[in-house]
Amino acid sequence: MGPLLDTFTTELRRGTLTLAVLSQLRTPQYGYSLVQRLEKAGVTIEQSTLYPLLRRLEKQELLTSSWDTTESRPRKYYVISEYGNEIYGQLKKEWETMTLELKALVEGDEIDDEFE
Secondary structure: OHHHHHHHHHHHHHHHHHHHHHHOOOOEEEEEEEEEHHHOOOOOOOOOHHHHHHHHHHHOOEEEEEEEOOOOOOOEEEOOOOHHHHHHHHHHHHOOOOHHHHHHHHHHHHHHHHHH
């Protein structure tokens, strides 16, 4: 990919990361486990992007966190809050609507291309 396409792809993905992260926090996850879950689903996220996002979502009261110190290496677990679940549901509906609208536009372009 060229640099311009890389930039557009990054912007497109950035807009969906909050939705992707919230979708995976119905069960408590620590940072690395969240990265693994997202990567398994095909969503790549750098830790330098993830942790600031988690802190912001926690500050916005969409997530709660707690430390697990039972293992030798303490881990901070994040889980979606009740308020976060409400926002997630609304965000998911908005994303579904936008996806359908964009799909219709893109497919319309393909139909137009066939007749030119």
